[in-house]
Amino acid sequence: MVYYHLGLFVPAATRARAAQGFGNGYSFGADLYPIWLTSRETLLHHQNPYSREMTRQIQIGLFGKGLAAQGAAPSPDYRAFSYPVYVDLLFWPLALLPFPGVRIGWAVILCAITAISVVLWLRALRIATRKVTVASLILLTLSSYAVLEGLFAEQAGLVAGFLLAGSLAALVGRRLFLSGGLLGIALIKPQMIVLVALYLLLWSSCQWRERWRFAAGFLLMAGVFGGSSLLVWPGWIGQWLQVILGYRPYSTPPLVGYLAVGPVRSFTGPLLIVTLLAIALAFAWRMRIASAASPEFMLTVSLLFAVTTVAVLPGHAVYDHVVLLPGILLIGFWHSIEASKKTYRLILGLGALALIWPWICAPEIVMLRPILSPQRFSTILMLPIRTAASIPFCVLALLSLMAWHRVGKNEIEGLGRADTQSGSEGASGPEDPLQFSEVLGRQVT
Secondary structure: HHHHHHHHHHHHHHHHHHOOOOOOOOOOOOOHHHHHHHHHHHHHHHHOOOOOHHHHHHHHHHHHOOHHHOOOOOOOOOOOOOOHHHHHHHHHHHOOOOOHHHHHHHHHHHHHHHHHHHHHHHHHHOOOOOHHHHHHHHHHOOOOHHHHHHHHHOOHHHHHHHHHHHHHHHHHHOOOOHHHHHHHHHHHHHHHHHHHHHHHHHHHHOHHHHHHHHHHHHHHHHHHHHHHHHHOOOOOOHHHHHHHHHHHHHHOHHHHHHHHOOOOOHHHHHHHHHHHHHHHHHHHHHEEEEEEEOOHHHHHHHHHHHHHHHOOOOOHHHEEEEEEHHHHHHHHHHHHHHHHHHHHHHHHHHHHHHHOOOOOOOOHHHHHHHOOHHHHHHHHHOOOOOOOOOOHHHHHHHHHHHHHHHHOOOOHHHOOOOHHOOOOOOOOOOHHHHHHHHHHHHHOO
């Protein structure tokens, strides 16, 4: 799979870019370059990262030319710096180094923290398994299409995924202030964390005496980032929002928007998104009393991540699908509870096929490369990644069925009792992760 992506898919995409006149810039590390450049220019020359001149410099680095000067599509503002300005504050140390060296070192760091994320999610889900299973999960994660895309582009979404995993692992481990602080740092990709952040802040306010440290950690870190950014660029929030709104003409809509068909697609697409978000927020409200050690809590978090991938993130942002990892792990280790349901088994089979399809198809593509002509090979090159858009829907459907079966059986009334009786968050959960499946089985029964 790694050879298919780096040896076949990426070179083909590079040739296509060159044929369109955009092949003279950075491809490897394309998403890191705007951060590195704006951090460098802000530090050395105090330039505004959202200015038109900075956008032109980013385009020259990525495409070899400024789009406004050449009159090229899609827009003169394409690839403008779209991150909150405090991202530049975090990357200032790297801005002092040359970009070719930075992107190599950063790729190694992203590989390492993505592997650690798998371990942290297992800890957050309280799944105890063998070392060989953990190693296999890490290998499969690093060789998945979503992560390979993020590693090649050096996407900040992988950093946000690591911070989210650390935050939830710390929360389950009852280190609430650390958990909130890590979630505050994950604001470098606000679109990835918005639903989960709203839920966790609501969860924290529900039992304020026991959970206030989480909100304190989050608000403190967000305040430090926001305050320091305003000191450097007082008007950055309005400029950033203007850039985000400017991306709409050439950014793809969320995946759920593609389910809308017909002449009223422009209306039904946003309606589907709003409806799904409303249902997700209503479910989060109902689960606000859940203990952090309860299965329902992590089920809620995983479900909100799945909703984020189909209703919030742009459709092309497959590299941000790393937030599906806790849901996939949850389904993989807990799915036997719903195994008797025919609908669940059908969706599970389709989802498993969609998930493993790239690893099934990539070896055949690699072996056929020397045999087929370039024209015929180009028609099958995209086969391993054809299921990428369907995976989030399968994960969302399976998690929704799990929530329906569990929460719909009058289990929710007892979610917060253990907190009230013990006086400490998480006391209802098992101390030994090996006992977690037993506790889950008793709750479902």
